[in-house]
Amino acid sequence: xxxxxxxxxxxxxxxxRFPARGDLIVLARLVTSAISARAGFDIExxxxxxxxxxxxxxxxxxxxxALHGDLCLELTVLGDAIVVVCTLERAxxxxxxxxxxxxxxxxxxxxxxxxxxxxxxxxRDGSVRAWLRKRRGGHAE
Amino acid sequence: xxxxxQIEERAGTAPPVIVVSGEIDVATAPQLRECLHRVIAQxxxxxxxxxxxxxxxxxxxxxxxxxxxxxxxxxxxxxxxxVADPRIVKIFEITGLTNVFTIADSLQAAGPS
Numbered sequence: 001x002x003x004x005x006x007x008x009x010x011x012x013x014x015x016x017r018f019p020a021r022g023d024l025i026v027l028a029r030l031v032t033s034a035i036s037a038r039a040g041f042d043i044e045x046x047x048x049x050x051x052x053x054x055x056x057x058x059x060x061x062x063x064x065x066a067l068h069g070d071l072c073l074e075l076t077v078l079g080d081a082i083v084v085v086c087t088l089e090r091a092x093x094x095x096x097x098x099x100x101x102x103x104x105x106x107x108x109x110x111x112x113x114x115x116x117x118x119x120x121x122x123x124r125d126g127s128v129r130a131w132l133r134k135r136r137g138g139h140a141e
Numbered sequence: 142x143x144x145x146x147q148i149e150e151r152a153g154t155a156p157p158v159i160v161v162s163g164e165i166d167v168a169t170a171p172q173l174r175e176c177l178h179r180v181i182a183q184x185x186x187x188x189x190x191x192x193x194x195x196x197x198x199x200x201x202x203x204x205x206x207x208x209x210x211x212x213x214x215x216x217x218x219x220x221x222x223x224v225a226d227p228r229i230v231k232i233f234e235i236t237g238l239t240n241v242f243t244i245a246d247s248l249q250a251a252g253p254s
Binding site: 022023025026029047050051054055058061103104105107108110111113114115 | 164166167168197199200201203204207228232235236237
């Protein structure tokens with residue numbers, strides 16, 4: 001029998017905020033794994049989400065300054081889906097992804113296209129917001 | 142916790158073999174880039190990169206591999222990858238890079254002697 005305290009249900013939301021540094025993206029991946037498991041995603045979907053959220057953070061950081069700003073990750077269970085929003089706040093211009101930055105952003109987009117149902121990225125008022133939505137058992141490559 | 146990232150250069154093989162294990166992401170990919178660029182700068186145009194122990198790989202890692210592949214080909218050689226984990230193979234497949242890299246599923250198949 002499933003312990004109700006181990007599961008997440010419709011409307012549950014978890015937030016994680018950390019300094020916007022590439023070496024801390026592992027935290028976003030770890031939290032995503034834990035949340036996805038509690039939201040009922042299977043192992044393969046959980047691995048997909050772990051990779052996708054890492055790419056989401058990279059897209060938010062693309063063109064930003066690694067030494068300033070915070071990354072805020074919001075994971076919300078909505079019905080049979082999880083919605084993840086990654087917001088980069090108070091960022092300045094620079095790049096954390098190295099000399100292959102633009103190429104990496106294209107690869108991130110390709111990976112997200114394949115692994116999640118919907119995703120997007122927008123910049124507004126000095127913040128960058130990247131988001132994804134993935135349904136349980138709902139995405140075929 | 143995640144497996145620690147490690148790079149090992151194996152001496153005495155032709156082409157040279159670089160063995161990577163753990164997670165290759167935005168935090169660790171620069172170490173891989175530095176290692177590959179150094180080996181190429183030493184005159185090795187063809188390299189075998191053993192990724193059998195890699196447990197996670199993201200777009201920054203792919204970017205480093207594509208950059209190194211370009212350098213190898215400019216020098217007249219190639220970058221051969223050894224990948225067996227289906228989760229890692231899947232990342233190359235969804236980005237179309239299985240058509241770009243020479244990928245083997247074992248070190249023997251990759252051909253170092």
